[in-house]
Amino acid sequence: MKKRIVFLTTVLLLAVLLFFLKQRGNFWEKEEPEATPTPKITEPQTLKNAWIISSEENNITFFFAGEERTLVTKGRLPETLSLCVADLTVQGERIISLVLKPDKITAKVLRADAESIELEGYGELKLADGWRLYRLYDGLSEEPSEKLLIGSVGNEFILENGKVCAALLKEKPDLKKIRVLIGTEGFKGFYHTSVQITSDTAYKVSCGDNEKTFKAGEVCTFTKESFLEEPGRKKIETEEPNGKITLSGIKRADGVPSYRGSLEIDCREDGLLVINELTIEEYLYAVLPSEMPSRFEQEALKAQAICARSYAYAELLANRYAEYGAHVDDSVSCQVYNNIAESEASILAVKDTHGQVLMYNGEVAQCYYFSTSCGHTAAASDVWENAKEIPYLLGKLHSINEKGEEISVVRVEREDADDTYLNNFLTSEEVKTYDSESEWYRWQTFISLDSLTKTALKALQQRYQAVPEQILTYEKKSGTFVSKPITELGEIESVRVYNRGTGGIATELLLVGSKSVILVKNEYNIRTVLAPTDILIYRQNGEDVNGAALLPSAFITLQKGLYHGETGYLVTGGGYGHGVGMSQCGADAMARYGYTCEEIIDEYYPGTTLGFIYD
Numbered sequence: 328m329k330k331r332i333v334f335l336t337t338v339l340l341l342a343v344l345l346f347f348l349k350q351r352g353n354f355w356e357k358e359e360p361e362a363t364p365t366p367k368i369t370e371p372q373t374l375k376n377a378w379i380i381s382s383e384e385n386n387i388t389f390f391f392a393g394e395e396r397t398l399v400t401k402g403r404l405p406e407t408l409s410l411c412v413a414d415l416t417v418q419g420e421r422i423i424s425l426v427l428k429p430d431k432i433t434a435k436v437l438r439a440d441a442e443s444i445e446l447e448g449y450g451e452l453k454l455a456d457g458w459r460l461y462r463l464y465d466g467l468s469e470e471p472s473e474k475l476l477i478g479s480v481g482n483e484f485i486l487e488n489g490k491v492c493a494a495l496l497k498e499k500p501d502l503k504k505i506r507v508l509i510g511t512e513g514f515k516g517f518y519h520t521s522v523q524i525t526s527d528t529a530y531k532v533s534c535g536d537n538e539k540t541f542k543a544g545e546v547c548t549f550t551k552e553s554f555l556e557e558p559g560r561k562k563i564e565t566e567e568p569n570g571k572i573t574l575s576g577i578k579r580a581d582g583v584p585s586y587r588g589s590l591e592i593d594c595r596e597d598g599l600l601v602i603n604e605l606t607i608e609e610y611l612y613a614v615l616p617s618e619m620p621s622r623f624e625q626e627a628l629k630a631q632a633i634c635a636r637s638y639a640y641a642e643l644l645a646n647r648y649a650e651y652g653a654h655v656d657d658s659v660s661c662q663v664y665n666n667i668a669e670s671e672a673s674i675l676a677v678k679d680t681h682g683q684v685l686m687y688n689g690e691v692a693q694c695y696y697f698s699t700s701c702g703h704t705a706a707a708s709d710v711w712e713n714a715k716e717i718p719y720l721l722g723k724l725h726s727i728n729e730k731g732e733e734i735s736v737v738r739v740e741r742e743d744a745d746d747t748y749l750n751n752f753l754t755s756e757e758v759k760t761y762d763s764e765s766e767w768y769r770w771q772t773f774i775s776l777d778s779l780t781k782t783a784l785k786a787l788q789q790r791y792q793a794v795p796e797q798i799l800t801y802e803k804k805s806g807t808f809v810s811k812p813i814t815e816l817g818e819i820e821s822v823r824v825y826n827r828g829t830g831g832i833a834t835e836l837l838l839v840g841s842k843s844v845i846l847v848k849n850e851y852n853i854r855t856v857l858a859p860t861d862i863l864i865y866r867q868n869g870e871d872v873n874g875a876a877l878l879p880s881a882f883i884t885l886q887k888g889l890y891h892g893e894t895g896y897l898v899t900g901g902g903y904g905h906g907v908g909m910s911q912c913g914a915d916a917m918a919r920y921g922y923t924c925e926e927i928i929d930e931y932y933p934g935t936t937l938g939f940i941y942d
Contacts, residue, residue, distance in 0.1 A: 371423060374415045375457035376485070376493045378467070382408040387422055389415060390461070393469050398422050412459075412485045412493045428493070430486040436479050437560065438593070438652035439472070444491055445652065446484065450559070455490040462496040470496065473646045477654060478506050478604065502643055502940065504588075505610050507664055508653035509601040512577050517651065518598030521576060522549045524563055524590065528570035534559045540566075546575065554594035563590040574601070580617075581668040587612070593652060602653050607643075607940075608677055610664065611635055615673035617663040618696075619911050624918030627911070628676035630927040633937070634909060635662055636677075637684040637694040640940050644691075685928065686938035687719055694932070695908035699767040700725065701753065701830075701882040701901025702760030704931070709828025710850050710907050712797055719934045720907055722829035727759050727920070746824060746884035749831030753884060753901050761913035761920075767903035768912075769867040770879055772859045775895035776819050779857075783838060784816045786856045787845060797852055801844035808846045817841030822857075822885060822896060832906060833881045850881035850905060857883075857898065879903045908932065 377391040382404055388397040401423045414426040434446035445451045460470045475482070479500045485493040511519055524530075524547050531540045532547060534557055541547055549561065563572055571585040578584075588605025611632055615621070619631045642661060643654045655661035685692035695707065706722040708714045752758070753769065762768045791798040791813055799808035817840040825846060826835035836847040836856065847856055854877040864872045864879065880902040887896050902910075909931035917927045928935065 371416050371418045374417060376412055376428070376455075376459045377415050378459070378461050378493075379408050379411045379413055380467075387415070387425070389413075390467055390469070391415075395467075400425075412495075428485050428487050431483050432486065433481065433483050436475060436477055436482065437591075438649065439475055439477065440650040441472070444475070444484070444494075445560075452484070452486075453490045455487055455492040458491055459493045460496070461493065464496065464498050473649070475649075476500055476502075476643070476646055477649050477652055478504055502640065503606055504604055505607050505639055505643055505655065506648075506653040507603045507605075507610065508648055508651050508656040509574065509577075509586075509590075509603055510656055510658050514658040517600060517656070518595065519576070519601060520550070520598055522574065522592055522599050522601055523547070523576040524549075525573050525575055526563075526565050526570055527573070527585070529566040530570065530572065531564055531566065533562050533564075549592050549599060551594055551599065554599075558594075560594075561592040563592070565589075579666045581666070584665045584668075586665065591652070600651055602651070603657075607636065607639055608681065610639065611677045612669045612674050613665040613667075614639075614662050615676060616667040616670050617665065619915075621667075621670040621672045623911070623915040625672065625676060625679075626918035626922065626924045626927060627914040628672055629680050629924040630909065630914050630918075631696070631911065632673075632676045632680045633683050633685060633924070633928060634694040634696050636680070636682075636940070637691050638662060640684055641691050641693060680924070682939045682941040683937050684940050685932055685935045687935045691938075691940070692719060692932060692935050693717060695720065695905070696911060696931075697902075697904025697906060697908065698910070699765045699903040699912045700760070700762045700906060700910035701768065701880065702726075702758060702762055703752070703830035703882070704908070704910065705832045705850075705882075705906035706829040707907050709832055709834050710905050712794070712849050719932045722832075722906075723933075724758070724830075725761050725910070725913055725930065727761060727763075746886075749827070749882065750884040750899065752831065753882070753899050761916040762902070762910055764916065765912040766866050766868040766870065767879060768901060770864055770900050772862055772864045772878075772898050772900075773890050773893075773895055774857060774859060774862060774898060775890075775893040777893065777895075778862070779822070779895070780816075780819045780840075782858070782860060783819060783840075783856055784813070786858065787813050787816065787838075787847070790847075790852045790855055794849070794852065797848040799846040799848070801846070813843065813845065815840075815842045816845065817843065821887070824883070824885065830906075831882060833883055851877075853881050854878040859898075880906060882906065 374391045377389045380388045380390055384403050386397055386399045387408065398417060399421050401421060412428045415422050416424040432449060434449055436444065437447055438445040443451050443453050460472055460475055462468045462470050475494055481498055483495040483497060484491050508517055510517055525544055528543050529540060531538055565572060571587055572590050573583060573585040575583055586603045587609045588603055591602040593600040614635050615628060615631055618635065619628060639655065648654055648656065657664040685694055703724050704722045707720040708716045787798055795810045800811050800813060802809050819838060819840050821839045823837050824833045825837040828834045832850060833853050834850060836853045838845045838847065847853055857878045859875055859878065861874045864875060866872065880900055882902050883898050883900040885896045885898060890897065914927045917930065
């Protein structure tokens with residue numbers, strides 16, 4: 328019995344001891360410091376086409392992805408490196424290897440897209456994966472590819488295996504020339520099936536190292552087949568500095584057009600592209616008469632010259648036509664160029680304002696302009712979708728009386744977009760504005776529901792293809808307007824302005840059809856859908872215009888009624904054009920009232936100043 332008690336007691340003591348030891352073990356484990364984690368080995372990373380700023384014996388300072396860094400090298404550098412491009416392989420905080428890229432060329436940029444660059448004298452070069460564009464002037468920075476301006480010279484291009492791996496913008500571009508993409512007959516497209524040229528002086532056609540001279544009046548024809556015989560971009564230049572090159576295969580409003588500067592013909596899969604390169608000032612000689620009648624007052628023409636130069640310069644920087652090798656085209660998509668021939672008045676206006684542009688906060692201003700206002704201009708943010716509010720393009724009443732005396736048409740919000748405010752303004756003669764005597768100042772047209780039913784569906788479908796987010800269909804299930812393809816509209820039952828902007832301009836239009844309800848956003852879409860095709864437009868000067876591809880403006884009111892036995896809408900409108908910026912007819916009237924060019928600009932672009940684009 329005693330042995331059993333001793334045994335049990337021993338077991339119990341051992342259990343207590345084990346428990347105690349276990350607890351102490353846990354305690355000790357808690358007290359022990361945490362083990363230092365084993366550092367992870369960073370995988371090597373290659374920084375493609377980094378810009379080397381400087382180096383010392385065992386470190387390199389470089390610029391990559393917008394950041395300047397200094398890292399030590401794995402070993403001592405055999406030579407000092409600076410101002411060059413290289414691939415750097417980095418592991419942790421150390422450069423373990425580098426590959427220099429010394430092969431470089433300097434050339435003029437003729438064309439660029441997402442995959443290649445065409446350089447004068449070198450042809451088309453592919454872009455390497457991970458290629459970089461560095462700006463070396465006014466501080467070091469990495470730039471998006473759009474900053475590689477077409478026509479720019481003096482840039483360096485770093486090559487690797489025949490591809491461009493980096494481009495260096497070494498100095499601020501000297502922007503004195505502009506490249507214009509010349510459209511086909513009637514501005515229907517850019518690709519010509521054939522190009523016929525001649526000149527009023529002797530001229531030469533060059534392609535690479537080959538050059539051929541032609542006499543004045545001698546015709547030279549280019550087709551895609553002729554490029555098979557001699558591939559490469561063709562450049563045409565006159566022997567005399569003031570000579571002009573004639574494109575005898577196309578016609579403009581004033582007949583067969585002739586061009587200053589040089590012409591280039593580029594053969595593409597879709598046809599031949601024609602680019603006219605000339606100075607900005609000479610370009611304006613042929614823009615002014617195509618955009619503003621030369622009979623207008625000289626101060627108005629000078630204001631137009633400043634606006635056109637500002638627009639051209641901004642477009643040059645925007646690089647929108649880089650894939651074509653141009654800055655602008657010659658149609659209404661940019662500024663109409665050489666549709667109407669040069670005039671002495673237009674040339675004088677350009678010379679009198681040489682180099683002058685509008686500036687705002689140190690940058691060239693956005694100089695929009697149009698034909699005729701209804702007396703009130705529009706805000707840029709009300710005309711173009713997602714456009715930011717521009718302080719000098721807010722829209723205002725342009726009264727002949729002292730500024731501030733007249734009551735401007737206020738912004739009409741959605742809940743009261745019933746035409747009342749604007750209709751009172753359009754039908755009243757109490758407020759006299761600079762455009763009051765212009766033929767398009769007031770106009771009317773009648774659009775029947777039957778004719779609108781026939782034309783609206785196609786117009787809506789076309790605009791949906793172009794800007795689907797601006798053509799919305801009402802969805803009963805969700806009770807909202809959504810963007811989706813329009814397959815049917817039915818008979819149009821009613822039309823009304825759904826929303827208005829500054830001055831009463833229509834910014835949204837609601838069309839109620841028997842099969843769908845459509846909300847049209849943006850003044851251009853509204854003018855397209857309500858276009859009075861083959862319908863008379865009655866202007867205030869008593870002259871009628873038979874049809875138009877666009878409604879003259881979006882400063883409109885709609886009045887439903889029965890006219891000549893048809894049910895439809897009497898459209899009462901004012902002005903011609905988008906309504907943003909300077910009214911050209913208003914500028915001419917101001918000049919006739921004795922205002923100077925500077926005063927005209929101050930009226931339409933308040934807060935801007937005059938600057939110069941040339942040193």
